[in-house]
Amino acid sequence: MDTKAKKILINTFWTSSGWRDEKITGTKDFEYAKSKGVMFEKITIDHEELGRKLLKVYDKIDKQQVVDFFIASLTSRKLEYRSFLSSFAIARVFKTHKFQSTDYKICKNCGIYNKGKTEYDLNVLNFEKIKWGGVRFSSIEYVLFDLEQIEKITNAKPTKEDYEILEDIKNVIINLPQEERPRQLEKKLSKVFKSNINERENILNILGICGILETEDQKGFYNNFIPYNEREDRPVNKTDWSYPVDWWQGKFGINKEVWNYYFG
Structure with missing residues (x-):
């Protein structure tokens, strides 16, 4: 990815203080970033x-x-x-x-x-x-x-270390105590690979959407498309998790069929 174009995009929306109030990109900068496939x-x-x-x-x-x-x-x-x-x-x-x-x-x-x-x-x-x-x-x-x-973008080639990390993630998931939730899982994954909280949250949310981390009643998108009005919110005041992983606990483990479909 072109470094200059990436910087233009990020500066359009973000400052050191957070989201930018006025999201304006200069014409010249926008055209440059657009020419690099970074802005649209x-x-x-x-x-x-x-x-x-x-x-x-x-x-x-x-x-x-x-x-x-x-x-x-x-x-x-x-x-x-x-x-x-x-x-x-x-x-x-x-x-x-x-x-x-x-x-x-x-x-x-x-x-x-x-x-x-x-x-x-x-x-x-x-x-x-x-x-x-x-x-x-x-x-x-x-x-x-x-x-x-x-x-x-060019195809990616996972390394041996990538596959080892994936297997370690799987092992942490299946060995999580039954009543523990995604937050406890996220913290334990911090010891598995270099990442921050947001990265680990996103990986777990993605695995939930795929159907790897789901519950008996709150399913991911594997056998069927889950209608918008059936994606239940867990009844808590605040959550950092998406459907369905927000409902997941260690007792549900992984959906082995879905894991094997994606990761073999």
């Missing part, structure tokens, strides 16, 4: 067109390529590689459908806001992807954007 023009697309486009992009994606990106990120810490896995998992079971509104004008099937043409800022999605490895993992607009980026 806003897109306008409707609900059904977005769904069709997602499936078209998914058809071109190779599962092993996505898996390799995820595994290779464990030592390289290229955070932008990681959410390809959860985006692939969601797209794999996604089906086109008619907009079904809720009281909040959100499609109760996929969570897209608004049936008609909607403008999306791809730059904030890419900023979140590059800085944190993604935030809106289950948002269909992010899933589409994320998968579109795969063809722009």
Whole structure:
């Protein structure tokens, strides 16, 4: 990734104090970052067109390529590689459908806001992807954007150390005490590979979306697409976790079928 373009993108949204109030990029800087595939023009697309486009992009994606990106990120810490896995998992079971509104004008099937043409800022999605490895993992607009980026980058090759870390992650998960939750798991993973809290949280959220970390009642996106209005929030005041991993405990272990599907 072009270093200058990356800096332009990050500076558009972020300061040393956090989010920037006015998100303005100079024309010259924007055109430079756009020429490097780091910043984008806003897109306008409707609900059904977005769904069709997602499936078209998914058809071109190779599962092993996505898996390799995820595994290779464990030592390289290229955070932008990681959410390809959860985006692939969601797209794999996604089906086109008619907009079904809720009281909040959100499609109760996929969570897209608004049936008609909607403008999306791809730059904030890419900023979140590059800085944190993604935030809106289950948002269909992010899933589409994320998968579109795969063809722009060189395939990753996991190392022996990457595979060893993956196996260590698995062992920590399956040996977690039954009543412990994702936070205790995250802390124990800090001893397995170089990472910060946000990185470990994202990895666990991604494994949840894939269906590796799920419960008997709160399933990930493996056998079926989980409708937006069925992704239950755990009844707590505050949580750092996404559905379904927020519900997960050590007693549920891993879904071996899903683990083997992705990691062999």
